[in-house]
Amino acid sequence: xxxxxxxxxxxxxxxxxxxxxxxxxxxxxxxxxxxxxxxxxxxxxxxxxxxxxxxxxxxxxxxxxxxxxxxxxxxxxxxxxxxxxxxxxxxxxxxxxxxxxxxxxxxxxxxxxxxxxxxxxxxxxxxxxxxxxxxxxxxxxxxxxxxxxxxxxxxxxxxxxxxxxxxxxxxxxxxxxxxxxxxxxxxxxxxxxxxxxxxxxxxxxxxxxxxxxxxxxxxxxxxxxxxxxxxxxxxxxxxxxxxxxxxxxxxxxxxxxxxxxxxxxxxxxxxxxxxxxxxxxxxxxxxxxxxxxxxxxxxxxxxxxxxxxxxxxxxxxxxxxxxxxxxxxxxxxxxxxxxxxxxxxxxxxxxxxxxxxxxxxxxxxxxxxxxxxxxxxxxxxxxxxxxxxxxxxxxxxxxxxxxxxxxxxxxxxxxxxxxxxxxxxxxxxxxxxxxxxxxxxxxxxxxxxxxxxxxxxxxxxxxxxxxxxxxxxxxxxxxxxxxxxxxx
Ligand code: SAM
Ligand code: SF4
Numbered sequence: 075x076x077x078x079x080x081x082x083x084x085x086x087x088x089x090x091x092x093x094x095x096x097x098x099x100x101x102x103x104x105x106x107x108x109x110x111x112x113x114x115x116x117x118x119x120x121x122x123x124x125x126x127x128x129x130x131x132x133x134x135x136x137x138x139x140x141x142x143x144x145x146x147x148x149x150x151x152x153x154x155x156x157x158x159x160x161x162x163x164x165x166x167x168x169x170x171x172x173x174x175x176x177x178x179x180x181x182x183x184x185x186x187x188x189x190x191x192x193x194x195x196x197x198x199x200x201x202x203x204x205x206x207x208x209x210x211x212x213x214x215x216x217x218x219x220x221x222x223x224x225x226x227x228x229x230x231x232x233x234x235x236x237x238x239x240x241x242x243x244x245x246x247x248x249x250x251x252x253x254x255x256x257x258x259x260x261x262x263x264x265x266x267x268x269x270x271x272x273x274x275x276x277x278x279x280x281x282x283x284x285x286x287x288x289x290x291x292x293x294x295x296x297x298x299x300x301x302x303x304x305x306x307x308x309x310x311x312x313x314x315x316x317x318x319x320x321x322x323x324x325x326x327x328x329x330x331x332x333x334x335x336x337x338x339x340x341x342x343x344x345x346x347x348x349x350x351x352x353x354x355x356x357x358x359x360x361x362x363x364x365x366x367x368x369x370x371x372x373x374x375x376x377x378x379x380x381x382x383x384x385x386x387x388x389x390x391x392x393x394x395x396x397x398x399x400x401x402x403x404x405x406x407x408x409x410x411x412x413x414x415x416x417x418x419x420x421x422x423x424x425x426x427x428x429x430x431x432x433x434x435x436x437x438x439x440x441x442x443x444x445x446x447x448x449x450x451x452x453x454x455x456x457x458x459x460x461x462x463x464x465x466x467x468x469x470x471x472x473x474x475x476x477x478x479x480x481x482x483x484x485x486x487x488x489x490x491x492x493x494x495x496x497x498x499x500x501x502x503x504x505x506x507x508x509x510x511x512x513x514x515x516x517x518x519x520x521x522x523x524x525x526x527x528x529x530x531x532x533x534x535x536x537x538x539x540x541x542x543x544x545x546x547x548x549x550x551x552x553x554x555x556x557x558x559x560x561x562x
């Protein structure tokens with residue numbers, strides 16, 4: 075009988091794409107995807123560890139799921155992703171009936187790992203019955219896979235699965251080499267590794283041929299794409315990258331660089347290749363660390379017609395003291411000058427950011443500096459997070475000294491400020507014609523999509539528009555949504 079899998083994803087877009095890859099591999103093995111846990115033979119949670127809240131949700135969900143095993147001891151439960159890696163002890167302690175625990179670097183092994191669970195059960199005879207009441211015993215068929223440091227990117231998994239038909243995610247690199255003091259990602263996802271450029275270009279072209287109109291290139295810091303490839307090549311570090319850029323600028327020296335096997339492949343080069351060599355209509359990317367966002371990136375954005383005029387550039391704080399403590403590697407002044415240069419090259423560019431409030435040692439003055447920066451930059455949108463200590467990170471050993479109510483108040487103040495700015499920024503489109511990628515219908519049955527700057531647009535129109543680029547005249551704004559009419 076066909077096995078059924080249910081998979082729930084927590085966290086970032088990289089996790090969403092990982093979940094698609096997992097479902098692709100499992101469907102290639104004959105599994106059917108189901109939308110309800112009760113119908114599944116295998117329940118998988120692809121988890122996130124960036125904040126405590128995300129972990130609490132996954133623990134809560136799996137806590138309920140493992141009770142299902144009292145009626146169905148043959149059910150297979152798996153915790154995958156960052157929380158599996160960061161919290162393995164807690165997973166064992168709190169979720170004794172979980173059968174499979176696998177980190178982000180092990181996702182390509184999943185079909186094998188599930189086969190190992192089945193084999194272990196077979197060897198032990200029938201799965202042991204679990205009493206109706208009382209504490210759950212530990213699973214006897216538990217398989218752990220957490221030791222790999224980096225995902226083997228040269229091993230292309232079988233099968234392909236995408237949730238959408240208009241827009242798609244394309245992972246261009248794994249891991250993160252930054253060491254932001256608050257962040258668990260370098261621990262859970264390991265060292266940076268970039269996928270070969272040709273492979274990415276081919277994947278984007280295949281998606282274009284299949285009818286997709288937009289790709290979002292994904293990485294924890296796409297701006298350091300190309301630093302290290304699976305075959306050991308790559309520009310290695312920012313210093314070497316600078317040198318290669320200089321070489322390319324010197325007349326005649328570029329060929330010398332090429333002869334030495336040194337041509338620079340970095341993120342702007344990748345954007346230019348995708349723009350020139352594929353027929354994809356729109357290209358987005360996330361996330362950009364400000365330290366590595368350079369003039370070359372801004373020029374590539376300005377010059378490549380397919381690259382959307384949108385940049386997510388997480389600032390985290392408007393205080394130099396806090397930025398230093400966070401180990402972000404840039405100052406407020408450097409950040410602002412990058413924003414100014416980008417706006418000079420692309421005046422209509424839409425900007426978004428991430429901000430953390432209540433980082434250890436954040437004073438009222440530091441917080442006011444963040445508020446002032448947000449008012450000055452006028453982002454189109456922003457994610458505001460309350461600092462959450464993550465065990466194992468550098469900042470976790472510091473006193474979490476901003477009281478919870480103060481974090482909450484700072485969070486609310488920035489949300490209110492941003493909402494007002496976002497609404498104001500949205501109204502600048504009223505009365506203008508914009509290009510919209512129509513992605514589907516919203517709950518009210520209207521066509522819905524996004525502008526190149528990522529503003530949400532709704533309008534009336536036929537189904538034939540879905541999956542197409544349409545010109546829409548914006549009539550009014552409701553909150554941060556633009557309401558418009560199709561231009562025939
Ligand atoms: N790589 C991306 C970058 O550097 O911008 C983002 C990665 S992280 C998954 C997304 C956001 O979560 C970060 O930009 C940061 O604002 C937030 N974040 C990370 N660790 C956090 C923590 N310990 N507490 C609160 N927010 C956190
Ligand atoms: Fe985390 Fe910093 Fe890496 Fe982003 S750049 S994933 S915040 S360590």
